[in-house]
Amino acid sequence: MATWVWFHKLASPPHVYRIAGRLARWFAVPGVLILILGLYGGLITAPADYQQGDSFRIIYVHAPAAWLSLLCYATMALAAAVGLVWRMKVAHAFAAATAPIGASFALVCLVSGSLWGRPMWGTWWVWDARLTSQLVLFFLYLGYMALRHSFDELSRADRASAVLAVIGLVNVPIIHYSVYWWSTLHQGSTVLRAGGPSMPPSMLVPLLLCFFAYTCCYGALVCVRLQAEVLNRERSPNWLSRNE
Amino acid sequence: MPLTRTSHAVWLVYTRELRLAWRRWGQLLQPVVFFVIIGALFPLALAPEPLLLQTLAPGVVWVGALLSSLLGLESLFKMDREDGTLEQLLLTGQPLSLLLLGKLLAHWCVSGWPLVMASPLVGAMLGVPAHAQLTSMLALWLGTGVMSLLGGAGAALTLAAQKGSVLLSVLVLPLMIPVIIFGARATDLAVHTETAANAVWLLVSLFVLALTLAPVATAAAVRISLE
Numbered sequence: 001m002a003t004w005v006w007f008h009k010l011a012s013p014p015h016v017y018r019i020a021g022r023l024a025r026w027f028a029v030p031g032v033l034i035l036i037l038g039l040y041g042g043l044i045t046a047p048a049d050y051q052q053g054d055s056f057r058i059i060y061v062h063a064p065a066a067w068l069s070l071l072c073y074a075t076m077a078l079a080a081a082v083g084l085v086w087r088m089k090v091a092h093a094f095a096a097a098t099a100p101i102g103a104s105f106a107l108v109c110l111v112s113g114s115l116w117g118r119p120m121w122g123t124w125w126v127w128d129a130r131l132t133s134q135l136v137l138f139f140l141y142l143g144y145m146a147l148r149h150s151f152d153e154l155s156r157a158d159r160a161s162a163v164l165a166v167i168g169l170v171n172v173p174i175i176h177y178s179v180y181w182w183s184t185l186h187q188g189s190t191v192l193r194a195g196g197p198s199m200p201p202s203m204l205v206p207l208l209l210c211f212f213a214y215t216c217c218y219g220a221l222v223c224v225r226l227q228a229e230v231l232n233r234e235r236s237p238n239w240l241s242r243n244e
Numbered sequence: 245m246p247l248t249r250t251s252h253a254v255w256l257v258y259t260r261e262l263r264l265a266w267r268r269w270g271q272l273l274q275p276v277v278f279f280v281i282i283g284a285l286f287p288l289a290l291a292p293e294p295l296l297l298q299t300l301a302p303g304v305v306w307v308g309a310l311l312s313s314l315l316g317l318e319s320l321f322k323m324d325r326e327d328g329t330l331e332q333l334l335l336t337g338q339p340l341s342l343l344l345l346g347k348l349l350a351h352w353c354v355s356g357w358p359l360v361m362a363s364p365l366v367g368a369m370l371g372v373p374a375h376a377q378l379t380s381m382l383a384l385w386l387g388t389g390v391m392s393l394l395g396g397a398g399a400a401l402t403l404a405a406q407k408g409s410v411l412l413s414v415l416v417l418p419l420m421i422p423v424i425i426f427g428a429r430a431t432d433l434a435v436h437t438e439t440a441a442n443a444v445w446l447l448v449s450l451f452v453l454a455l456t457l458a459p460v461a462t463a464a465a466v467r468i469s470l471e
Contacts, residue, residue, distance in 0.1 A: 084464075139418040146414050150405035159468045160401050164415060167397060167461050171419050174450070178422035182429075 013234045016090045017227055024223035031216030038213050041206030049203075058116040060207060064214035065109040066130075069137060070172075072102025072218065076144075077169035080162035092158035093233060095165060096148065097225035101218060103141035109134055133179045140168045154233065253338045254346040261350030271319075275312040276358045282308040283366030294371045301370035302380075302431035306424050308366060309359050309384060313391040314413055316355040320347075320399045321466070330466055341463035348396040348459065356388030372435055379434035379444070386447040387427040393451075393458035394419055400465035422450060 009015050042060035049056035076098040083091035113131055114124045125131070147164055151157035199207070265272055286304050287297055324330045333343050363384050364377045372380065398416040405411060430443035 136418050136421055139414075143415040143418060146411055147401060147405065150402070150411055156404055156468055156471065160404065160465060163397075163461055163464050163468070164401055167394075167419065170457065171422075174422050174453075175418075178425045178446075182425050 010090060011086075011088050013090060013230050016093075017230045020223040020226045020230070024220050024227070027216045027219035027223060031213050031220055034209050035213035035217060038206045038209030042203075042210060046203045046206055047200075052120060055116065055119045058112050060210045062109060062112040062116060063207065064210045065105045065112065066134060067211060068214050068218050069102055069106035069109055069134065071215070072098050072105060073137060073140070073172065074169070076102060077165040080165040081169075083158060084162045084166070089155075089158070089233065090230065092162060093229040094222070094226055095162065096158070097222055097229045099141060099145050099148070101221050101225065103138060103145065105218075106134060106138040106141060110138060129180045129182065132182075133176045136175050136179070137172065140172070144168065250338050250342060253336060254342050257333070257343050257346035258350045261347055262354065265350070265354040271316075272354055272358060275315045275355060276362045278315060279308050279312040279359055279362055280366060282311065283369045287369065298371040298373075298435060301367060301372045302428040302435060304370055305363055305366055305372070305380065305384070305431060306387070306428040309363065309388065310391060310417075310420055310424060312359055313355060313388060313395060314416065316351070317395045317399045317416070318402075318412055320351055320396060321403050321469075325403060325469065331470060334467070334470060339463075340466065341459040344396070344400075344462045344466065345455075345459040348393050348462065351396060352389050352392035356385070356392050359388055360385045372431070375437065376431065376434035379440050380431040383427050383430035383434075383440070383444055383447055386444070386451045387423050389451050390423045390447070390454045391420060393454040397458045397461040397465060400462045400469065403465065404469035423447070426450065 039060060043057050046057070048054050076095045079091045079094040079098065082088055083095065110131070113134070117126060117131075118124055144161055144164055148157050148161040151160065283304065286300065290296060290300070321330065324333075334340055336343070360381050363381055364372075367377055367380060395412075395416050398412055398419070401415065402412045426443050426446045430440040430447065433440040433443060
């Protein structure tokens with residue numbers, strides 16, 4: 001039983017509020033420092049690509065954003081499922097805090113991909129499989145947020161949007177593969193593939209740093225937003241003063 | 245004994261839906277008319293060139309069917325919620341997901357099947373050859389099933405929300421993308437006299453998945469709306 005104490009404690013808003021405040025700092029400081037390092041490495045010291053020239057450097061913004069948009073959806077849906085199963089309000093707060101961050105990352109990925117497509121493919125937008133599935137993911141985020149905002153009652157908004165997030169989680173792989181089957185033009189994956197990454201270390205290391213830094217920044221952002229969400233839900237007069 | 249009682253209850257829900265739909269048959273015709281009008285608009289908006297229309301036909305038929313199926317979704321649970329039927333279903337002690345499965349299947353029969361019946365007409369307007377019609381209808385039959393089941397889950401989610409139909413389409417349309425891709429692909433292959441078996445089997449798998457999971461999600465959403 002004792003092993004589950006940490007889990008049960010997560011159901012307590014003051015406890016989560018305190019933890020999130022502490023974690024936000026632990027994520028933000030390394031996140032920002034490594035992000036500076038990674039972007040410096042990627043945008044300045046890494047050599048230009050022999051085919052794509054300098055425009056390949058968009059990958060340092062584009063690929064981590066794509067990764068984060070998927071990670072956000074997965075964590076959001078998992079938190080929503082936890083909230084549905086154990087009726088944990090904090091889990092719903094976490095899902096609510098994650099959705100706009102994930103949507104922003106998806107948007108960053110789309111915009112940077114479009115900017116990258118202009119010099120590479122000669123057009124702002126092509127109906128390529130990965131771009132399209134990213135666009136659908138963005139639509140899923142919009143639907144989730146639209147549903148959440150259309151309720152007056154918070155508990156109902158939580159549970160209805162959680163059901164939608166879980167439906168979406170089942171659907172994301174299906175959408176992904178159906179779009180792949182439909183067409184693909186996108187360059188193959190550079191980092192995760194059999195036989196090791198297809199990049200020299202001078203390009204790869206900054207990219208990995210960016211992946212790590214983006215993930216840390218996401219952690220920090222979600223902690224801050226979670227704090228705000230918890231505050232908004234538990235705005236009773238003496239809650240905070242007890243907490244200090 | 246419990247099994248037969250449950251199946252009887254599902255049968256009752258199913259037949260009740262069919263009877264109610266039959267009494268309001270004018271409402272059933274509206275999506276079909278909408279579907280046919282969409283089919284007629286495309287040749288007018290584009291040029292009436294047979295080759296161009298035939299290229300576009302699979303997409304137009306499928307997107308038209310999807311949009312038409314959205315029309316009936318909004319009112320799917322509204323009446324039942326207002327007159328308390330949903331609460332009665334919840335209180336029967338029978339599994340709510342199975343009762344709602346009966347309701348969703350009935351909705352498929354009364355809203356999806358007419359679209360399937362009308363699709364050869366729309367197809368013919370766009371120059372789909374006769375040999376492709378049967379495959380296209382089979383694919384559309386499966387596709388409308390997925391649309392009814394998944395759309396039902398979406399309709400149940402928006403039941404307790406304040407805003408209506410636009411929200412429903414924002415929720416449901418992205419989830420329908422695999423159906424559109426496989427369905428239009430099946431029709432396209434049939435138009436070009438190629439074998440469409442792969443696409444149809446993928447539609448079958450989507451249908452089975454929706455048949456098993458959508459009622460559970462719909463039941464969860466209905467429970468939330470009744471709390």
